[in-house]
Amino acid sequence: SLETKRHGTLVWKIDEFKKKIEIMQGNSNMMFYSSEAYTSPNEYKFCARINLSHKMRDCISLHVHLMKSENDYHLSWPFIGRIKISMINTRDSSQSQSDILMSKPEILAFHRPQEDISPRGFGFMEYALINDIIKRGFVENDCLIIKIQMNIV
Numbered sequence: 001s002l003e004t005k006r007h008g009t010l011v012w013k014i015d016e017f018k019k020k021i022e023i024m025q026g027n028s029n030m031m032f033y034s035s036e037a038y039t040s041p042n043e044y045k046f047c048a049r050i051n052l053s054h055k056m057r058d059c060i061s062l063h064v065h066l067m068k069s070e071n072d073y074h075l076s077w078p079f080i081g082r083i084k085i086s087m088i089n090t091r092d093s094s095q096s097q098s099d100i101l102m103s104k105p106e107i108l109a110f111h112r113p114q115e116d117i118s119p120r121g122f123g124f125m126e127y128a129l130i131n132d133i134i135k136r137g138f139v140e141n142d143c144l145i146i147k148i149q150m151n152i153v
Helices: 017-026 130-135
Strands: 002-006 009-014 045-052 059-067 081-088 097-102 122-129 143-152
Touching (some): 017 045, 059 143, 081 122, 097 122, 122 130
Antiparallel strands (some): 002 009, 059 122, 081 143
């Protein structure tokens, strides 16, 4: 999958979307991760993950995970900031879907990662119904684009 990184922004192009859904439907523990991005140079490192919702098999979960980095020793923990998650509609950008989440210091997902990828993510257990994603035109050429913007506040 191809990604674009700018300061605080990760654009995750999830290619072969239908195949990835089939793989996850065949194995409920299967997850797909984006590559990493940084909130800004020398700052927090993060990535995103999709998997199928455990409650609703026809729905994807979407989470952001902090990652261990060479910068962690000089950063303030827990991470305090705003996370904007957008599902991009490439045919009609006015139809894109965005959600804004605020970090909460008591949530372990925002504490300093002890592993390469923090096992605790933050986001949506039921992000979007697979049929809706396809029907509403979010999947173009079997590719779904998720944009994540993480900003320190």
